Amino acid sequence: MSRDSVLIIGAGLAGMKAGLLLANAGKKVYLVEKLPLIGGMAIKDEESFPNFECSTCMVAPVQQDVLQNPHIETMTLSTVETVEGSVGEFKVNIKKGARYVSMTDCIGCGMCYEPCPVSINNEWEEDLGEMKAIYVPTAGSLPNVPTIDPQHCTRLNGSDECNACAEACMFGAIKLDDKDEELVIEVGAIVIATGSSTYDVSSLETLGYGSFPGVFSPLEFERLFASNGPTEGEMTIRDTESVPSKIAIVHCVGRKEVGYCSSVCCMYSLKFAHFLKHKIPDAVVTNIHSDICVHDKTYQKFYEGINGVDTEMRFCSSMADVCVSGNGSGLKVNYPDGKGKEQAVEVDMVILAAAIVPTEGTAALAGILGIELDGFGFIRSLSENIGSIETSREGIFVAGSAEGPKDIQTSVIQAEAAAGKVMALLSAMPEPVAAESETGE
Ligand SMILES: Cc1cc2nc3c(=O)[nH]c(=O)nc-3n(C[C@H](O)[C@H](O)[C@H](O)COP(=O)(O)OP(=O)(O)OC[C@H]3O[C@@H](n4cnc5c(N)ncnc54)[C@H](O)[C@@H]3O)c2cc1C
Structure with missing residues (x-):
């Protein structure tokens, strides 16, 4: 019966956590993930703020629980193609890649x-x-x-x-004649947990990304630092063998362009400063920032533990006026200090702390699901009407950073809320009326 089944789109921490709750409550869960692996953005991190918990150790047990749960059908390399019907009886076409x-x-x-x-x-x-x-x-x-x-x-x-x-x-596991499949499933409700992405730092030419090998995006830095990453955690500047000794982390990259504060980038910037100082103890790390967003009760302590210990914090009055220039392997970051002076810091590595933006394909998915986006291109929740994780279409919910920039903890809380809403909705629906037999029995 479709009201005993739920579709979750996206197998990051939000999607997996919602799926586990629903499966453990007896629902059949279809978990659709476009990539060949599950886990989402969190598995790109070596460690997570605020506790520097090993990310793999945190996520791997959740991934295992999902893959071993008999009520969860995980479909990797898969995307939702069409959705028909309404709450309680959605009919969904899924393309499952070979x-x-x-x-x-x-x-x-x-x-x-x-x-x-x-x-x-x-x-x-x-x-x-x-x-x-x-x-x-x-x-x-x-x-x-x-x-x-x-x-x-x-x-x-x-x-x-x-x-x-x-x-x-x-x-004999290689199946070169494998083909894409088209599947049709029936579900009572849908949870969107497609996550987010980072602002394209190459679009801001003054910041030197793509021109200087020492300039990195935040996800590149995560993978450079990760012990299971391409350099096995060896921190060297791209195209060279050199270990950075002076590093600038530039905050709020793309904030002016996207028009909102992404909240988690201050925290991941401080996390990066801590990583650098612990991997390269002699390194000098400078954070160039305007506001500092410390939006959770535990984050104040985290900030205070890093500010002045692992990094110097330098105030910039206009992040949009930061400019990165270079000669050879040296880089210079110029910024206005708000006292009418232009300041400069000379470094050999720059990390651009990019804003969080909607993941590619969000608008297309919203079109397929018949739901609204907010003014920034994230999935619109009815939060202004105290609906928080309800979307503009009944029976379709959103959880995690698909709804807007979020840390892991808040993403998971939303996922659990979405699972609760789904359970409440489906259990309140009337039993479908059984078709009468020809004899009227
Ligand atoms: C550089 C960086 C560092 C961070 N560090 C931390 C940290 O240390 N601590 C912390 O609390 N937070 C951190 N965050 C935030 C954290 O990554 C997010 O809170 C978390 O990943 C959100 O989880 P999610 O499940 O909502 O989304 P994601 O983890 O993004 O998962 C979404 C999943 O959906 C899949 N998907 C996308 N579109 C589709 C589609 N159309 N169909 C099917 N599947 C789809 C994706 O492939 C992905 O697997 C960091 C963020 C960044 C950018």
């Missing part, structure tokens, strides 16, 4: 990677590393089953008769 590797036969031994002759940039690793055409996005990916990229695999794109991965697999 993985070309059997989820049941593969044991995750990784013997298939080495013989693959194709090397391509690893997008999940922010292009800081390479991967083969048969790959898992990162060490520790769950499910630990590789995927073949059909565009780059010479066998699948028709440019060669290569069979190297299939020959290397002792378990």
Whole structure:
């Protein structure tokens, strides 16, 4: 029955947590994730603020619970194509992409990677590393089953008769004739948990991203720092072997353009300062900021523990006027100090603390679901009417950073609220009337 089933779109922490609650309450959960792995943005972090908890240790048990839960059907490489019907009886078409590797036969031994002759940039690793055409996005990916990229695999794109991965697999798990599938499911309610993305720092030319190898986006920095990342946590400046000694973290990148404070970027900037100081104790770290957003009761202590200890905080009166220039490996960050003076700091690495923006495809998904976006392009919740996680369409809820910039804790709280709303809604719906038999019995 459709009212015993729920669709969750997006398998980050918000989607997984909502899914587990609903599954444990007896609902059948369809968890649709567009990537080949689950876990969302949190698995890109080595450690999380405010407690510097190991992110993998925090997320991996949740991923395992999801994958092992008999009431949760996790569909990776999948997207929602159409939605018909209404609350209690949504009919959803899902496109499930071919993985070309059997989820049941593969044991995750990784013997298939080495013989693959194709090397391509690893997008999940922010292009800081390479991967083969048969790959898992990162060490520790769950499910630990590789995927073949059909565009780059010479066998699948028709440019060669290569069979190297299939020959290397002792378990017959490579399925080169795998095909995309179209599935139809019926659900009573839908939770959107598609997360967010970061502002494209290359669009602000004055900040030097793309011109100077020492300028990094925040997600690049996360992967550079991560022990399961492309450099195994070795902190060197791209295209060089050099370890940075003077680092500037520039706050509020894109804030003026997006028109709102993203709230979590001050905290992740301080986290980065702490990471740097602990990995490179002699490093001098400078945070260039205007406002400091310390929006949770535990964050004041976190801020005070880092300010003046791991980093110097320098006030800038207009973040939009920050300019990064360079010569050779040296970088200079110029900024106005609000006292009528232009200040400069000389560094060898700059991290651009980018604003949080709606994830790619949010508008298209909202169109498919028939729901409204807010003025910034996030999924609109009815929060102004104390509805918080309800969207503009009955039976469709939103949780986590798909609704706006959020930290992990708030994302999970919203996910649990969404699960509660779904349970309350579906349990209050009347039992469907059984069709009368021809004899009237
Ligand atoms: C650089 C950086 C560092 C951060 N560090 C911290 C920290 O230390 N502590 C902290 O509390 N917070 C931190 N955050 C915030 C944290 O990442 C978010 O709060 C958290 O990831 C939100 O979880 P979520 O599940 O809502 O979204 P996500 O984690 O973004 O998950 C969304 C999932 O949905 C999938 N998806 C997207 N679109 C679709 C679609 N159309 N169909 C199917 N699936 C889709 C995505 O692939 C993804 O798996 C940081 C953020 C950034 C940018």
